[in-house]
Amino acid sequence: MSHDNGPSLWSTFSAGLWRENPIFAIVIGLCPTMAVTNTVTNALVMGVATAFVLMGSSAMVSALRKVTPGPVRITIYIIIIATFVSAVDWALAALLPLAHKQLGAFISLIVVNCIILGRAEAFAARNPVLPSVLDALGMAAGFTLAMLMISTPREILGSGTLLGLPLFGPRFEPWVIMVLPPGGFLTMATELTILAWWRHRSAERQALAEAT
Amino acid sequence: MDDLVWIFANASVINNFTLAYFLGLCPFFGVTNRIDTAFRLGVANLFTLLITSLSATLLDRYVLVHAPYLQLISYIVVIAGTVQFVEMAIKKLSPALFRALGIDLPLITTNGAILGLALFQSSKGYGLVQGLVYALGAGVGLTLAMVIMAGLREEIEFAPISKLLRGVALNFFVAGMLSLAFMGFAGLFAKG
Amino acid sequence: MSAPEPTSATLIGTLTLAGLLSGLVLVGVFQSTKPLIAANRAAAMEAAVTRVVPGAVKAASYERVDGKVRASQVAVGASSDKPMAYAGLDKAGKVVGYAIPAEGPGFMDTIRVLYGYVPGAGTIVGMEVLDSRETPGLGDKIYKDADFVANFKKLDSKPEIVGKKKGTKSKPNEIDFITGATISSKAIVKILNGSAAQWAEPLAAGATPTQGKQP
Numbered sequence: 001m002s003h004d005n006g007p008s009l010w011s012t013f014s015a016g017l018w019r020e021n022p023i024f025a026i027v028i029g030l031c032p033t034m035a036v037t038n039t040v041t042n043a044l045v046m047g048v049a050t051a052f053v054l055m056g057s058s059a060m061v062s063a064l065r066k067v068t069p070g071p072v073r074i075t076i077y078i079i080i081i082a083t084f085v086s087a088v089d090w091a092l093a094a095l096l097p098l099a100h101k102q103l104g105a106f107i108s109l110i111v112v113n114c115i116i117l118g119r120a121e122a123f124a125a126r127n128p129v130l131p132s133v134l135d136a137l138g139m140a141a142g143f144t145l146a147m148l149m150i151s152t153p154r155e156i157l158g159s160g161t162l163l164g165l166p167l168f169g170p171r172f173e174p175w176v177i178m179v180l181p182p183g184g185f186l187t188m189a190t191e192l193t194i195l196a197w198w199r200h201r202s203a204e205r206q207a208l209a210e211a212t
Numbered sequence: 213m214d215d216l217v218w219i220f221a222n223a224s225v226i227n228n229f230t231l232a233y234f235l236g237l238c239p240f241f242g243v244t245n246r247i248d249t250a251f252r253l254g255v256a257n258l259f260t261l262l263i264t265s266l267s268a269t270l271l272d273r274y275v276l277v278h279a280p281y282l283q284l285i286s287y288i289v290v291i292a293g294t295v296q297f298v299e300m301a302i303k304k305l306s307p308a309l310f311r312a313l314g315i316d317l318p319l320i321t322t323n324g325a326i327l328g329l330a331l332f333q334s335s336k337g338y339g340l341v342q343g344l345v346y347a348l349g350a351g352v353g354l355t356l357a358m359v360i361m362a363g364l365r366e367e368i369e370f371a372p373i374s375k376l377l378r379g380v381a382l383n384f385f386v387a388g389m390l391s392l393a394f395m396g397f398a399g400l401f402a403k404g
Numbered sequence: 405m406s407a408p409e410p411t412s413a414t415l416i417g418t419l420t421l422a423g424l425l426s427g428l429v430l431v432g433v434f435q436s437t438k439p440l441i442a443a444n445r446a447a448a449m450e451a452a453v454t455r456v457v458p459g460a461v462k463a464a465s466y467e468r469v470d471g472k473v474r475a476s477q478v479a480v481g482a483s484s485d486k487p488m489a490y491a492g493l494d495k496a497g498k499v500v501g502y503a504i505p506a507e508g509p510g511f512m513d514t515i516r517v518l519y520g521y522v523p524g525a526g527t528i529v530g531m532e533v534l535d536s537r538e539t540p541g542l543g544d545k546i547y548k549d550a551d552f553v554a555n556f557k558k559l560d561s562k563p564e565i566v567g568k569k570k571g572t573k574s575k576p577n578e579i580d581f582i583t584g585a586t587i588s589s590k591a592i593v594k595i596l597n598g599s600a601a602q603w604a605e606p607l608a609a610g611a612t613p614t615q616g617k618q619p
């Protein structure tokens with residue numbers, strides 16, 4: 001990724017969106033993905049908070065990459081990340097108290113989201129500031145996209161609402177299990193299976209096209 | 213004030229850290245292909261949880277009352293230190309286990325369950341003993357979940373299952389079923 | 405990282421610098437958001453107090469020390485290491501009742517409630533669930549079911565609250581359980597009974613409007 005005339009800025013951004021999507025392709029950063037996806041609103045707030053932390057810490061790590069001594073770099077990354085997370089935590093508590101109450105400790109737990117430390121170590125530490133921020137933005141967008149893909153069916157089936165607005169008539173009996181913890185695992189499992197099937201099918205088609 | 217039995221049951225089975233709070237999913241899926249590794253990593257986690265709980269209580273009592281804004285940073289630094297300590301202890305006591313756990317050992321630092329424990333016990337206002345019981349419950353719960361998961365996966369390995377489902381998706385299905393089963397513990401202490 | 409091996413002094417220096425900078429940022433953000441966060445908490449708690457104590461428009465904090473109730477310096481809604489209660493004040497500043505936070509084990513996790521209480525007669529005049537993770541569609545009826553919540557508009561807490569099967573309550577100290585959420589209903593009764601027993605005598609003896617300024 002870090003050749004001299006490396007990939008274009010667009011492809012740096014778009015990698016995280018789908019091809020290297022942190023949730024569906026690399027399967028990291030799972031804790032918040034499952035824990036806060038019982039409603040779409042929670043997933044969105046979590047996505048924005050994570051995006052802020054990811055971009056801020058990537059920019060800092062990248063800007064300081066020439067003066068960060070190797071042996072203590074992880075400690076410094078963690079200090080940077082924890083600082084951003086604390087700031088986001090208080091900002092949310094001050095500005096959006098209801099959303100903050102819903103997400104609870106999971107805002108603080110962004111610190112241990114593997115995506116953030118992973119991007120700091122794998123990308124931001126070896127690239128200039130602009131690509132690092134774009135990479136962070138792409139990863140955060142991919143993360144949010146994945147959380148939306150999980151939270152939308154969970155909220156629609158589990159509460160019969162979308163963004164808090166009722167979708168069905170009063171006779172709709174919600175699948176309560178979908179908003180409970182098992183629903184998170186099962187939704188994720190179903191979507192991973194669909195993705196595997198889709199990849200399998202396109203691989204088969206490609207093989208067929210090459211053969212003819 | 214919650215009593216100790218409720219705290220223990222709550223942390224270990226009713227609200228199992230992995231199956232209900234989704235904390236520490238990476239090691240949960242990472243090391244649960246064999247029962248003995250899963251059990252040993254569970255015990256390593258348990259020790260880390262106990263030491264973290266103790267340190268977090270002391271931090272809360274003596275440092276954070278004066279500087280509440282340091283909460284997150286001080287917790288994570290203490291956890292990183294604790295993990296380093298547990299790592300050294302295991303290396304000394306059982307080099308074989310140290311090799312078997314490999315990368316999963318230092319990664320305990322980024323295990324959400326540890327930081328989650330420190331944050332939850334502080335927000336619930338637990339004292340020293342309550343905190344330790346909470347940590348014990350959380351550790352036992354983590355170990356239990358990992359060992360059961362590993363047992364299931366060892367069996368499934370030889371089951372005739374579609375190639376599409378194999379791998380991550382199947383693990384999520386199994387974890388979902390396990391999570392569903394653990395919901396049966398709800399209401400354990402509200403009866404009567 | 406092909407730079408020459410850094411010395412220990414460089415490492416310690418860098419870490420100290422990083423710590424200092426991060427501390428500076430943290431204190432800055434913390435100080436600027438703190439008043440807003442405290443105001444949010446106070447507003448949320450005060451609103452809850454006025455909902456569970458009919459007639460109240462303001463709240464003042466009280467704490468229980470050694471079986472006596474006294475005015476507290478802790479702001480409304482802020483955390484304290486002592487058991488707290490909030491007096492509901494009417495427009496004239498007269499105490500019309502107390503709102504008491506209480507908690508205990510529920511079906512899924514600890515339930516936190518706030519209930520309005522008039523000392524002396526020991527009447528519960530309102531109840532609101534502050535925090536719970538009860539099952540959606542079943543246990544969450546403890547705050548979503550209007551019939552259940554209405555049980556607590558006028559309820560004797562003496563000698564103790566007794567739960568009955570839906571539609572069979574007859575005495576002033578009885579409530580109707582929710583069909584299908586008996587465990588969550590029982591949990592609420594247990595929490596209220598436990599808390600009311602602790603507060604009844606201290607509150608009946610009257611609060612000592614002591615030490616320092618009233619909040």
